[in-house]
Amino acid sequence: MPIQFSGWKSYSEKSKHLKAGQEPKKSHGYIMYHGTHKSNAxxxxxxxxxxxxxxxLGPGVYCSRDIGKAMGYPGSCAPGERVVFKLRVRVGKVKRIDSQNLHLKxxxxxxxxxxxxxxxxVAGMEEDCVWDPKRIxxxxxxxxxxxxxxxxxxxxIKQHGQVQNGNGKSLDQCKGCGMQTKDKHxxxxxxxxxxxxxxxMDKHVCQKN
Incomplete structure (x- = not known):
């Protein structure tokens, strides 16, 4: 009986969801999170x-692919005063900091x-430090x-996206794949x-038997 293919997997370099234990790859963009007081948002x-x-990890902007990590910051912030941003981060060249690389911490x-x-x-919850804020x-x-x-x-956020695009057209989120895009998919x-x-879409699993 021939095998019928009804789905696929495809990937975009613009933003990726990785589990906290997976190492970010050079030059890729990833979805991350950052917690702050709502007065700073x-x-x-x-x-x-x-x-x-x-x-x-020294100077930089701290964020994490684990939203649980971001939910703990700022430490002195009451839960109702906290805002957690969803970010797209262009990581550039990445250095893993573990027991072998503590001298570069x-x-x-x-x-x-x-x-x-x-x-x-190493840390209980993964954490990233980005040197240049413009990467975020x-x-x-x-x-x-x-x-x-x-x-x-x-x-x-939507208004700021319009200014960045310079054409008055905001980035919209595709209901299918979830990507932020200028052109409707x-x-x-x-x-x-x-x-x-x-x-x-990252993947589509066909429901038909």
Whole structure:
């Protein structure tokens, strides 16, 4: 009996979801998260991140592919005052910081790296430190218990996207693949189960037996 193929896997270099234990690859873009006090959120969206003067991995902007890590920051912030950004991060050249590379814990950038990666196996929850804030783009609000603040911030993200594009056209999220895109993706139907799907989806699992 011939095998019938009804699905696929495809990948985009623009943004990827990796588990916390998987090592980020050079020059790729990844979805990450960053927690902040809601009083700082507007300025971050409008003017970008500011690198910290220090931290576990030295100066830089701290973020994580583990939203649980971002939910713990700032440490002194009450849960209702916290905003967690969803980010797209262009990691550039990445240095893994583990027991073999602890000597580079604070000097990774001086040794030619753009991002330092602290694996979950070392820190409990994975953490990334990005040297250049321009490598980071806020693309959404992953957590905010204040619905009014969340709505306001999401509108600001959309407006800021219009300015960055320079053509008055905002980045919209495709309902099929979830990617932020200027040009609307054309949805198609699976040739087997007839489900509505986007050609840029990470994967489609056909439900037809």
């Amino acid at each position: 507007t300025a971050i969206i409008s003017s970008g991140f500011r690198a910290s003067s220090g931290g576990t 604070l000097s990774w950038h001086q040794n030619g790296y753009d991002t330092a990666w602290l694996p979950a196996a 783009t806020v693309i959404g609000i992953a957590h905010c218990t204040d619905t009014s603040t969340k709505s306001s911030l999401e509108s600001l 054309t949805m198609v139907k699976c040739w087997s189960c007839k489900a509505s799907i986007c050609p840029f």
